[in-house]
Amino acid sequence: MTQTKFNPEDLLSASKTLKAYGTWKIFTHAKADGDAWGSSTALYTAGKNLGKNVCWLNPDEKLSDRYKYLSGFDAHITCEKFDFVNENDVLYIFLDCSNEERGTLGFDASKNINALNIDHHEDNSLFGRVNCVDGKASSTCEMLYRIFEADGWEITQPIAESLYTGIFTDTGGFSFSNTSPLTHNIAAELIKLGAEPAHMSDLISQNKTPADFLLWSRAMSRVKMFGPENIFAISILFASDFQEVGADMTGTEGLSSMFMTIMGVKLISTILEFPTGNVRLSIRSREGSPFGAGEFARTLGGGGHERAAGAKFNVPINDAMNELEKLIMQKYHECLNSH
Numbered sequence: 001m002t003q004t005k006f007n008p009e010d011l012l013s014a015s016k017t018l019k020a021y022g023t024w025k026i027f028t029h030a031k032a033d034g035d036a037w038g039s040s041t042a043l044y045t046a047g048k049n050l051g052k053n054v055c056w057l058n059p060d061e062k063l064s065d066r067y068k069y070l071s072g073f074d075a076h077i078t079c080e081k082f083d084f085v086n087e088n089d090v091l092y093i094f095l096d097c098s099n100e101e102r103g104t105l106g107f108d109a110s111k112n113i114n115a116l117n118i119d120h121h122e123d124n125s126l127f128g129r130v131n132c133v134d135g136k137a138s139s140t141c142e143m144l145y146r147i148f149e150a151d152g153w154e155i156t157q158p159i160a161e162s163l164y165t166g167i168f169t170d171t172g173g174f175s176f177s178n179t180s181p182l183t184h185n186i187a188a189e190l191i192k193l194g195a196e197p198a199h200m201s202d203l204i205s206q207n208k209t210p211a212d213f214l215l216w217s218r219a220m221s222r223v224k225m226f227g228p229e230n231i232f233a234i235s236i237l238f239a240s241d242f243q244e245v246g247a248d249m250t251g252t253e254g255l256s257s258m259f260m261t262i263m264g265v266k267l268i269s270t271i272l273e274f275p276t277g278n279v280r281l282s283i284r285s286r287e288g289s290p291f292g293a294g295e296f297a298r299t300l301g302g303g304g305h306e307r308a309a310g311a312k313f314n315v316p317i318n319d320a321m322n323e324l325e326k327l328i329m330q331k332y333h334e335c336l337n338s339h
C-alpha cells in the first residue's frame, strides 16, 4: 500500500495543471457513486465555464437516474477502454480512483501519461504525473472544493450542488467518521453558494425505486449474524434477484450502510452476484470491530477505506455465505492471536 503523503501545495499545483490545458478528459471509477458523479459533474461544469473542451467518461452503461439533477449529467460518455496517449494540450483527469484500473482501462502508469489524479482513498497508488490525494479528506468532492478555493475559482450554484452531493453521500449524510470540522466548513460554504440542504437531501436520499426495495427486502431476509455477541453480519443477493424484482446494479447503493444500523453489529459484508456474473463483496465496519472493512478487503485482494471497502469474491455462489463466514471468523481468530 502506498502511503499517501499530502502536501497542501498539491492543491495549487492541481489547479495550475488544470488551467494550463485546453482539453480535459475526465475519468471516474466504474459503478459510480455520488462522489464519482458529483466530482465529475462539478469539474465538467467548471471546465465548461472556463471555456475548456471537456468530456467525462467511465465504463458504466446505464447511469442511475438518481443523479440526473446534476448539471452535466447528460454529457456522460460510456467508455470501457481508452487509448491513453500524450497529446498536445490534452489533460487526463482521474477522479475518485484509488488506482488506474478502477474505471476505464488502457492507462499505463509507466508511460508517463499526462494525468492528474485527484482522490481521497488512503491506498491511492499515486499513478498520475500530478497527484492531489489526501487520505484524510471525506471525499473527492471535498478535494475539488479545496483545489477551487486555493486558486480563486468561481463556484457557481450547479457546481456547489455537485460538490455537496459527493460530500453528503461519501459521509453518509455527515454521519461517518470521515466527517471533519473542515467537511462541515466546506458544506457551509456550499450552502452559501446555493446548495440548499433540505432540497439537496431530498434529491440525494429520496431515491429508492420500488424495485430497489424489493431487492433490499430479499437481502434483509437472508441476513446471518455470528461471532462473539453477533458482531458480524453477512447477506447475499443473487443475479436472479435483480432480474426478478427488476432492479439494476445501482439498487444496492446504501444497502450495506443500512445493515450497519443493526444493534451491536460492527462489521457487515454483503455478497453481490451482479447480473453480469461478477461477484463482489461490499464491506462496512464501525468502531469496535476487531478489524476494519479496508483491512479485510485487502486480505482478499480488494481495497477501499478503513470503514467502507470492497473486493471481488470468486467462489461458487451457492457456497458463498459459508465461505464468507469462514473467512471472517478466520480473520477474527488471527486478530485475537496477534494481541
Ligand SMILES: [Mn+2]
Residues within 6 Å of the ligand: 035, 036, 096, 120, 138, 139, 140, 170
Ligand atoms: Mn469517494
